[in-house]
Amino acid sequence: MGQGQSNGDTGENLGEKVLAVVTAPLSVCCNTRAPPRASVLLTKKGELPVCNASYKGDIKELQSLAHQGPGRKLNVLEKDADDNTPLHWAAVRGHREVTEYLVLNTAPINARNKDKDTPIHWACSGGNADVIRILLDAGADPVARNSDQTTPLHFAAADGHAEAVKTLLGWERRNKKQMINAANNDRDTPLHWVASEGHVSVIKILLEEGAEVNAANKDLNTPLLVACAEGHTEVVKLLVASGANVQASNKDQWTAVHWACSSGRHEVLKQLLLNGGSPHVKDHRGDTPLHFAAKKGDHVLVKILAALGVDLKATNAEGQTALHLAAEAGHAEAARVLLDKGVDPNTAAGASRNTPLHLAAAGGHAGVAEALCRAQAALDACNAA
Numbered sequence: 001m002g003q004g005q006s007n008g009d010t011g012e013n014l015g016e017k018v019l020a021v022v023t024a025p026l027s028v029c030c031n032t033r034a035p036p037r038a039s040v041l042l043t044k045k046g047e048l049p050v051c052n053a054s055y056k057g058d059i060k061e062l063q064s065l066a067h068q069g070p071g072r073k074l075n076v077l078e079k080d081a082d083d084n085t086p087l088h089w090a091a092v093r094g095h096r097e098v099t100e101y102l103v104l105n106t107a108p109i110n111a112r113n114k115d116k117d118t119p120i121h122w123a124c125s126g127g128n129a130d131v132i133r134i135l136l137d138a139g140a141d142p143v144a145r146n147s148d149q150t151t152p153l154h155f156a157a158a159d160g161h162a163e164a165v166k167t168l169l170g171w172e173r174r175n176k177k178q179m180i181n182a183a184n185n186d187r188d189t190p191l192h193w194v195a196s197e198g199h200v201s202v203i204k205i206l207l208e209e210g211a212e213v214n215a216a217n218k219d220l221n222t223p224l225l226v227a228c229a230e231g232h233t234e235v236v237k238l239l240v241a242s243g244a245n246v247q248a249s250n251k252d253q254w255t256a257v258h259w260a261c262s263s264g265r266h267e268v269l270k271q272l273l274l275n276g277g278s279p280h281v282k283d284h285r286g287d288t289p290l291h292f293a294a295k296k297g298d299h300v301l302v303k304i305l306a307a308l309g310v311d312l313k314a315t316n317a318e319g320q321t322a323l324h325l326a327a328e329a330g331h332a333e334a335a336r337v338l339l340d341k342g343v344d345p346n347t348a349a350g351a352s353r354n355t356p357l358h359l360a361a362a363g364g365h366a367g368v369a370e371a372l373c374r375a376q377a378a379l380d381a382c383n384a385a
Contacts, residue, residue: 050078054086054102057095066105076107083113084122091119091135094128103138110139116146124152124168127161132168142172142179149184157190157206160199169209180211187217195223195239198232203239213242220250228259233267246277253283261292261301269301279308286316294322294338297331302338312343319350327356332367335360345377353383 053061066074079085087107090098103109110118120140123131132152136142143151156164172179183189191211194202207213214222224244227235236256240246249255254262257277260269273279279289290310293301302322306312315321323343326334335356339345346355357377360368373379 048078048080050075050086051080051084051089054095054098055089055093057090057093057098059097059101062098062101074102074105076102076105079113082115085111085113085119087111087119088113088117088122091123091128091131092126094123094126094131096128096130096134099123099131099134103134109135110141110144112146115148118144118146118152120144120152121146121150121155124156124161124164125159127156127159127164129161129163129167132164136167136171142168143175143182145182145184148186151179151182151184151190153179153182153190154184154188154193157199157202158193158197160194160197160202162199162201162205165202165205169205177210180206180209181215183215183217186219187215189215189217189223191215191223192217192221192226195227195232195235196230198227198230198235200234200238203235207238207242213239213244214248216248216250219252222248222250224248224256225250225254225259228256228265228268228272229263231260231263231265231268233265233271236268236271240271240275246272246275247281249281249283252285253281255281255283257281257289258283258287258292261289261298261305262296264293264296264298264301266300266304269304273308279305279310282314282316285318286314288314288316288322290314290322291316291320291325294326294331294334295329297326297329297334299331299333299337302326302334306337306341312338312341313347315347315349317350318352319348321347321349321356323347323356324349324354324359327365327368327372328359328363330360330363330365330368332365332371335368336371339371339375345372345375346381348381348383351384355381355383357381358383 049065053065062074066072076086085108087102090102112118120132120135123135145151153168156168169176181189191206216222224239227239246256256272257279260272282288288310290305293305313321321343323335323338326338348355357369357372360372
């Protein structure tokens with residue numbers, strides 16, 4: 001949404017009540033890892049003019065407002081509905097001149113909004129290194145933590161702002177490793193966040209500066225596991241070359257190979273296999289990477305794993321083979337690959353005694369049922385129901 005044009009008090013145009021600031025940049029508002037939220041700044045009857053001018057980068061408007069203010073001072077303490085100050089808005093938008101002006105007018109450098117973000121959090125999300133330097137020179141806390149215990153470096157890293165990352169690390173030389181490896185409430189470090197987003201240039205900086213490559217978050221996912229889940233092949237290469245443990249597993253005993261297969265990441269899987277990743281491992285439910293590939297319906301991955309000699313008849317804790325999972329999910333091509341490799345279509349799973357045909361029929365998966373019947377699946381098999 002953009003600026004509205006007033007037509008008096010008709011109420012016909014929503015824009016007459018909302019002026020200028022509706023959203024922060026998409027890179028800020030749409031990132032799921034908690035950079036600054038979008039806010040709506042209402043300017044009806046002159047509300048929040050300083051925030052509005054700061055967002056727009058309108059230095060002349062700010063100077064005019066200063067002359068109009070009590071004691072000819074700018075109201076730098078103005079806050080929007082989310083407690084964002086003018087300095088938050090100038091910082092996230094990268095307005096260097098406005099940031100300097102607000103600082104000179106004694107804007108609170110470490111003011112916190114409702115999420116406990118400070119202006120330097122927002123500056124790092126915006127990525128303007130000059131603005132970050134201005135704030136640091138004015139006393140901004142480079143390791144400030146918000147309500148999620150997230151630091152400015154998390155924001156800069158997640159959004160891929162290499163210069164912002166360098167600026168922060170250059171400023172905090174004595175406690176650089178502490179900054180790099182700071183963990184938030186989810187025990188995510190900046191390396192976790194950037195591994196998820198895939199920003200290679202930032203990954204390189206963090207690794208060169210001493211980021212812990214095998215740091216585990218609250219779910220015991222390492223940056224490598226996160227990168228594998230998202231399919232960032234170049235990041236995977238960098239992490240492995242820097243000593244990432246390819247066999248590490250999370251709280252559910254998912255390894256990097258499990259993640260690659262669950263997400264259908266072919267190139268990532270190849271890199272893992274070249275560097276010692278095992279295609280034979282089982283998670284806490286007894287599922288192998290083959291189970292994951294079959295459940296996803298990725299017949300190419302099923303073929304790759306079969307060629308590696310994995311146990312095609314391996315069962316999980318419920319007694320299900322990969323064929324059971326392919327049948328249940330309706331993946332006919334994956335089922336055909338397994339059947340062509342000799343997997344028994346009549347294996348009864350655990351206590352349920354369901355065969356793949358039971359599961360295909362229950363789900364209405366005609367293509368899978370046809371493939372099973374062609375492979376001599378028993379039509380009269382009984383389950384435990």
